[in-house]
Amino acid sequence: MVDVSQHKLVPEHSVVDEDVLEGILDEYDIKRTDLPKIKRGDPALPDDADTGDVITVVRDSRTTDRAVAYRLVVD
Amino acid sequence: MPTDTTPKEIGEISFGLMDPEEYREMSATKVITADTYDDDGFPIDMGLMDPRLGVIDPGLECKTCGQHSGACNGHFGHIELAAPVIHVGFTKLIRRLLRGTCRDCSRLLLTEEQKAEFTEQLTQTRELGEELGDVTKAAIRQARKNDHCPYCGGEQFDIQHEKPTTYYEIQEVLTNEYPQMIAAAMQGRSEDEDDDEEREPVSPQELADSTDLDLARINEILSGEFRPREEDRTAIEKALDVDLTVEDTNKLMPSDIRDWFEDIPDEDIEVLGIDSERSRPEWMILTVLPVPPVTARPSITLDNGQRSEDDLTHKLVDIIRINQRFMENREAGAPQLIIEDLWELLQYHVTTFMDNEISGTPPARHRSGRPLKTLSQRLKGKDGRFRGSLSGKRVNFSARTVISPDPTLSLNEVGVPERVAAEMTQTMRVNEGTVEEARRYVANGPDDHPGANYVRRPDGRRLKVTEKNCEELSEKVEVGWEVNRHLVDGDIVIFNRQPSLHRMSMMAHEVVVMPHKTFRLNTVVCPPYNADFDGDEMNMHALQNEEARAEARVLMRVQEQILSPRFGENIVGAIQDHISGTYLLTHENPRFNETQALDLLRATRVDELPEPDGQDDDEPYWTGRTIFSELLPDDLNMEFTSSAGDTVVIENGQVVEGTIDEDAVGAFGGEIVDTIAKVHGKTRGRIFINEVSSLAMRSIMHFGFSIAIDDETIPEEARRQIQEAIEQAYDQVETLIETYEAGELESLPGRTVDETLEMKIMQRLGKARDSAGDIAEDHLDDDNPAVIMAESGARGSMLNLTQMAACVGQQSMSGERVNRGYQGRTLSHYEPGDLSPEAHGFVESSYTEGLQPREFFFHAMGGRQGLVDTAVRTSKSGYLQRRLINALSELETQYDGTVRDTSDTIVQFEFGEDGTSPVQVSSSVDNEIDVDAIADRVMDAEFDDEDEKRAFLGERRRATNLSEHTDARRVSSDD
Numbered sequence A: 001m002v003d004v005s006q007h008k009l010v011p012e013h014s015v016v017d018e019d020v021l022e023g024i025l026d027e028y029d030i031k032r033t034d035l036p037k038i039k040r041g042d043p044a045l046p047d048d049a050d051t052g053d054v055i056t057v058v059r060d061s062r063t064t065d066r067a068v069a070y071r072l073v074v075d
Numbered sequence B: 001m002p003t004d005t006t007p008k009e010i011g012e013i014s015f016g017l018m019d020p021e022e023y024r025e026m027s028a029t030k031v032i033t034a035d036t037y038d039d040d041g042f043p044i045d046m047g048l049m050d051p052r053l054g055v056i057d058p059g060l061e062c063k064t065c066g067q068h069s070g071a072c073n074g075h076f077g078h079i080e081l082a083a084p085v086i087h088v089g090f091t092k093l094i095r096r097l098l099r100g101t102c103r104d105c106s107r108l109l110l111t112e113e114q115k116a117e118f119t120e121q122l123t124q125t126r127e128l129g130e131e132l133g134d135v136t137k138a139a140i141r142q143a144r145k146n147d148h149c150p151y152c153g154g155e156q157f158d159i160q161h162e163k164p165t166t167y168y169e170i171q172e173v174l175t176n177e178y179p180q181m182i183a184a185a186m187q188g189r190s191e192d193e194d195d196d197e198e199r200e201p202v203s204p205q206e207l208a209d210s211t212d213l214d215l216a217r218i219n220e221i222l223s224g225e226f227r228p229r230e231e232d233r234t235a236i237e238k239a240l241d242v243d244l245t246v247e248d249t250n251k252l253m254p255s256d257i258r259d260w261f262e263d264i265p266d267e268d269i270e271v272l273g274i275d276s277e278r279s280r281p282e283w284m285i286l287t288v289l290p291v292p293p294v295t296a297r298p299s300i301t302l303d304n305g306q307r308s309e310d311d312l313t314h315k316l317v318d319i320i321r322i323n324q325r326f327m328e329n330r331e332a333g334a335p336q337l338i339i340e341d342l343w344e345l346l347q348y349h350v351t352t353f354m355d356n357e358i359s360g361t362p363p364a365r366h367r368s369g370r371p372l373k374t375l376s377q378r379l380k381g382k383d384g385r386f387r388g389s390l391s392g393k394r395v396n397f398s399a400r401t402v403i404s405p406d407p408t409l410s411l412n413e414v415g416v417p418e419r420v421a422a423e424m425t426q427t428m429r430v431n432e433g434t435v436e437e438a439r440r441y442v443a444n445g446p447d448d449h450p451g452a453n454y455v456r457r458p459d460g461r462r463l464k465v466t467e468k469n470c471e472e473l474s475e476k477v478e479v480g481w482e483v484n485r486h487l488v489d490g491d492i493v494i495f496n497r498q499p500s501l502h503r504m505s506m507m508a509h510e511v512v513v514m515p516h517k518t519f520r521l522n523t524v525v526c527p528p529y530n531a532d533f534d535g536d537e538m539n540m541h542a543l544q545n546e547e548a549r550a551e552a553r554v555l556m557r558v559q560e561q562i563l564s565p566r567f568g569e570n571i572v573g574a575i576q577d578h579i580s581g582t583y584l585l586t587h588e589n590p591r592f593n594e595t596q597a598l599d600l601l602r603a604t605r606v607d608e609l610p611e612p613d614g615q616d617d618d619e620p621y622w623t624g625r626t627i628f629s630e631l632l633p634d635d636l637n638m639e640f641t642s643s644a645g646d647t648v649v650i651e652n653g654q655v656v657e658g659t660i661d662e663d664a665v666g667a668f669g670g671e672i673v674d675t676i677a678k679v680h681g682k683t684r685g686r687i688f689i690n691e692v693s694s695l696a697m698r699s700i701m702h703f704g705f706s707i708a709i710d711d712e713t714i715p716e717e718a719r720r721q722i723q724e725a726i727e728q729a730y731d732q733v734e735t736l737i738e739t740y741e742a743g744e745l746e747s748l749p750g751r752t753v754d755e756t757l758e759m760k761i762m763q764r765l766g767k768a769r770d771s772a773g774d775i776a777e778d779h780l781d782d783d784n785p786a787v788i789m790a791e792s793g794a795r796g797s798m799l800n801l802t803q804m805a806a807c808v809g810q811q812s813m814s815g816e817r818v819n820r821g822y823q824g825r826t827l828s829h830y831e832p833g834d835l836s837p838e839a840h841g842f843v844e845s846s847y848t849e850g851l852q853p854r855e856f857f858f859h860a861m862g863g864r865q866g867l868v869d870t871a872v873r874t875s876k877s878g879y880l881q882r883r884l885i886n887a888l889s890e891l892e893t894q895y896d897g898t899v900r901d902t903s904d905t906i907v908q909f910e911f912g913e914d915g916t917s918p919v920q921v922s923s924s925v926d927n928e929i930d931v932d933a934i935a936d937r938v939m940d941a942e943f944d945d946e947d948e949k950r951a952f953l954g955e956r957r958r959a960t961n962l963s964e965h966t967d968a969r970r971v972s973s974d975d
């Protein structure tokens, strides 16, 4: 099996710590469930990601160097 | 922001079912008579036109609110239905509830644990903001699996739904032939004739033993004196291996369903995602019907004085009539059959009152045979309330006409016909400074161009300006009045061409009033609108308040749209002859004397020539590049490759070398235009584009530019070479075919031999056409107009030229050689199996020579397919575009930089994931914009003193250039 997370076009996915997450949700003034979603079965997810976790996706960007997005893992 | 013209401010909308009590409460009157007006023409009390339902005749007073027509929105009435009927809009939900709840105790057929589980799932999906449909459907599916109620144990039956509004319960009941069937089974016979299996006969005693029944009871059953109860029946069935039941359908009347639903507990419907506070399921069965106000169904008086009623009124008349008949029949004790028929009829009328386009139900028709337009027909479809009246309104202050080009206009301008200008007005609020001006407009009257059509006095009264009263009226105009004056030069309007696929399809232009009947626009704005002048029409919208005008001027003006957000480069720029013009001016860098040079620059801001480039016979001359450089900003430095292939070098605003063509000044990313618009600003960009187009027009006229058949004719020698090249290709194709037929052709990886042959033939023929093109190109002069256009990027390509001068080449049908037609051949002119180029659509003639009949036929095939493909592509991409726009239309970038939808859920954490506008960013990877460095450089160049710099940064005010018509509002007058 190919591990897509190692592919150069797949950006870095990692689980956000709960205490860090609180700050993020505060910043955007949203609830956890208002975040965009990602399926539990998504092959790009790290192994330790579980339903209900929040994932941060960090992409390279030509204009801003780093583009950060957050997603809630759902079933 | 409610104003006096806002009818009501909406605080909240909640959706749910409506309580019949609420219908009664909001009703202005009960409607009991089907008649509308009496013999004297007065509305009948408690009739369908009862004056309490609102007024439509001007002058009359509403009996409910006391207002006059126009001010009164009308009031609902109600009809008390003689028997409950089903609401067609909820038939699916009714079916689901019937299937999911107990027929005896009305509880949801789920155990407490299952209910808890589904409730949990519901809250979860609600939190995630997803559709509840999947969960509730799953709950019903689970509930249907129970054939006995987990609470009262009652047996459940299948519910059959006959569209639109009939429900049956399917029960298994004991057949009437049970004695015979049992007797037969006991003798070992079978009902089924195919069943040859011999069975042991069973004696009554044996049956009694195996079923735990008395022998006497068995005999009673056998004689037909006793109908076995359900458990006895199943016991006998089991013992004898027979089926004693038949299906019986039991129709559920709306009243039965209503009773059933009334007993469903609140907590059970919550599990199905229904808010029990707001909606009770029994409300889906109507007992009261609201009667829409008369203002929603106004009657029209025909020429002959007869009243013609609205379709809804007709339908309501039907409902009331049947309702009355139903009541009379029931009171008279009519037989059940008649009552049921009337009930069904009442159901039909109420159903078609709400929706008259239900499949399987004949639509209710007008006397003329036209189907009635009832409630749902008013909302649905293209001309319905949503698509026709709300998202697509026809608007005032708009005009549409044919467009034509006018190169003398600025790209910011639009030429507006006088007739349009005299109709589209702008409201002037008269003050001390404008009172004289306003009076002059009014004095000109409604027909003479800068005139006025209406005035509004401070007391709010609106007066029409006419030819007769204009002189008199103009003297009365005072401060505080409003004058609706005609459009004049410099007014801002929105100009649009459909299909409006991107934001540059609607841009703001400044008006230039002109004679004749077409809208005029500068040809450089053709690319953003995708307009040409072969009969295209465009729309103009005159803006009606200051806010809109300011917004349009600052955000929507053409010069603000020079850079396209689609690809981040300019979309406004030189096209076609503009490009040929600059090419002629700069390619061979011709010389011009003083008169010629001044003439070329006539329509630009340049009124003084630079130092001449040299002397020709004691006469000073200027080169084309020098003249072009006059349009460039002095500090422009760049280097790039032109379409013609040479390197363009610009140093300090002077073209040192290179050809100015499409890559320099063209629309769709002309380097110079792009750079000026980005570095020197939109205003400088606009000036540059305007001047380039003027200079280009002057220069193409100076040289003269035309094209004819002779320009695509090549010498006999060249023809012979081309013929040779093609013949050579034919020979090679012939060899290929021979190898193939000998079975010696080796297939390419992943292809069959046949595919390989086709590919190789296509390849070889393509090469033949290319070399024919090369030969033709060698024999065409560099000053050939078609060559100039192709090389400069103005129009056409070398391929077009090849096809005109040398060889049209292979005609393709969906990417392959032509293969269709007869069996094994394309035309009956060829042998079956002929693989030669000419038999499969290779056209060796050129367009100038003319095509052979067979070539012409193949060419027509290819041409037709091209047309069909484009037609299909545009409709497909149009639909895709529509869906994308609908999906994305409510997304909005918030002040915190996130992109959210209307329910505030985040779609992007930063607009475009980088928070940058595509037009503010460098369009190429290797040309990054260092914003800080630019800012520092600009600031350092501007101020030598730090304090000055800081003072400037404190109060930043950029120069505005909001209009090209500073003195436009002066109205010509005699004084």
Ligand SMILES: [Mg+2]
Residues within 6 Å of the ligand: B531, B532, B533, B534, B535, B536
């Ligand atoms: Mg056209």
Ligand SMILES: [Zn+2]
Residues within 6 Å of the ligand: B053, B054, B055, B062, B063, B064, B065, B066, B067, B072, B073, B074, B075
């Ligand atoms: Zn009223």
Ligand SMILES: [Zn+2]
Residues within 6 Å of the ligand: B102, B103, B104, B105, B106, B107, B149, B150, B151, B152, B153, B154
């Ligand atoms: Zn029950």
